[in-house]
Amino acid sequence: MQEPVFSHYPVMLGECMIGLAIKPDGIYVDGTLGRAGHSREIARRLTLGRLICIDRDQQALDAAPQRLGDLIDKVTLVHGNFSEIDSILDGLELKSVDGVLLDLGVSSPQLDDAARGFSYMADAPLDMRMDQSAELTAGMMINQWTKEELKRILYEYGEERYAPLIASAIIAAREKKTIETTLELVDIIKSAMPSAALREKQHPAKRSFQAIRIAVNDELTAVAEIMNRAVTRLNPGGRLVVISFHSLEDRIVKSALSTMAKGCTCPSDFPVCVCGKKPQVRLITRKPVTATGMELEENPRSRSAKLRIAEKCS
Numbered sequence: 574m575q576e577p578v579f580s581h582y583p584v585m586l587g588e589c590m591i592g593l594a595i596k597p598d599g600i601y602v603d604g605t606l607g608r609a610g611h612s613r614e615i616a617r618r619l620t621l622g623r624l625i626c627i628d629r630d631q632q633a634l635d636a637a638p639q640r641l642g643d644l645i646d647k648v649t650l651v652h653g654n655f656s657e658i659d660s661i662l663d664g665l666e667l668k669s670v671d672g673v674l675l676d677l678g679v680s681s682p683q684l685d686d687a688a689r690g691f692s693y694m695a696d697a698p699l700d701m702r703m704d705q706s707a708e709l710t711a712g713m714m715i716n717q718w719t720k721e722e723l724k725r726i727l728y729e730y731g732e733e734r735y736a737p738l739i740a741s742a743i744i745a746a747r748e749k750k751t752i753e754t755t756l757e758l759v760d761i762i763k764s765a766m767p768s769a770a771l772r773e774k775q776h777p778a779k780r781s782f783q784a785i786r787i788a789v790n791d792e793l794t795a796v797a798e799i800m801n802r803a804v805t806r807l808n809p810g811g812r813l814v815v816i817s818f819h820s821l822e823d824r825i826v827k828s829a830l831s832t833m834a835k836g837c838t839c840p841s842d843f844p845v846c847v848c849g850k851k852p853q854v855r856l857i858t859r860k861p862v863t864a865t866g867m868e869l870e871e872n873p874r875s876r877s878a879k880l881r882i883a884e885k886c887s
Contacts, residue, residue: 596617606637606650609633623648629703649665658806662806670806670808673813677815679857692709695809699753701789712752720741724740726784733784735765738766743761783819793822793825811884813854813882815881836852863879
C-alpha cells in the first residue's frame with residue numbers, strides 16, 4: 574500500500590497511539606483532523622475498525638483523501654465541531670466508540686496560511702475563523718465589541734496584563750477608521766504597550782491574538798462541552814486522549830477528568846456516601862505528559878503541549 578509522505582510532525586504521536594490502546598476492530602474518533610498526522614497512524618492500526626475524523630475547517634477535510642492515501646477507506650470525514658460528538662455519532666448510527674483523540678488549538682495549516690488571519694507576523698484580513706462558514710470574524714469583534722468586552726477577553730483568554738490599555742487603543746483607532754488587517758491590529762497593540770513590554774522575548778501581539786482567536790471560535794466552551802460528552806460515548810475500557818496547548822485549555826481538561834475520576838461529591842466529613850456517584854474514568858496519566866527533547870528539536874510547536882489520558886470505567 575503506497576502512502577503519501579509529509580514533513581508534518583503530529584504532536585506526541587507515539588504517546589497518543591499508546592494512550593488510545595487501539596484495537597484493530599475498534600471505532601475511534603479524531604476530533605481534530607488537521608493535517609491528519611494522528612489520523613493516519615490510527616487508521617494504519619485498524620483492520621475491521623473505523624475512524625471518524627471531525628474538523629471545523631473544510632480545507633482540512635478536502636485535503637484528507639490525499640493525506641490519508643489508501644487509508645481513506647477506513648475513515649469517515651465529518652465537517653463539524655467536536656463538541657457536537659453526540660449528534661455526529663447519532664447521525665452515523667454509532668452508539669459508542671472505543672477511543673477519542675482531541676488535539677486542541679489552532680492547526681498548523683491555519684497558522685501557516687497567512688490569508689486566514691491567525692498570524693501576527695503577516696498581513697491579512699482579520700478573520701481567524703476555524704470554520705469559514707461561521708459568521709463571527711476577528712474583524713467584526715475588533716470593530717463592534719465594546720471596550721469592556723474586549724478588555725475581558727484579552728485578560729481572560731490571553732492573560733494579557735495590558736488588556737485595559739490595548740482595549741482603549743482599539744476603540745480609539747476604530748473611531749478614526751475601520752481596523753481591517755492583522756498588521757494594523759499589531760501596530761495598535763504595540764502602540765498601547767509600554768516600551769519595556771515591547772522588548773520582551775515574546776511577540777507583543779501574541780497574547781492578544783490568542784485571546785481573539787479563542788473568542789472568535791468559542792474554543793473553551795467547546796473543550797468544556799466535549800469532556801463529559803466524549804466520556805459518555807466511550808465503551809467501557811475506552812480511552813480519551815487530549816492534547817492541550819495553553820493553560821486555559823489544560824485547566825478545563827484537568828478539572829473535568831479529576832471530577833469524573835473522583836465520583837463521589839459528598840462533603841469530606843460525611844461518614845458514608847449518600848450521593849451515589851461512581852467514578853466514570855480512571856486516570857492513566859496523573860500528571861500531564863510533555864514532549865521529549867528529541868521531539869522538541871524536530872517540532873518546536875510541541876513545547877507547550879500537555880497530554881492527558883483517561884480510561885472509561887467498566
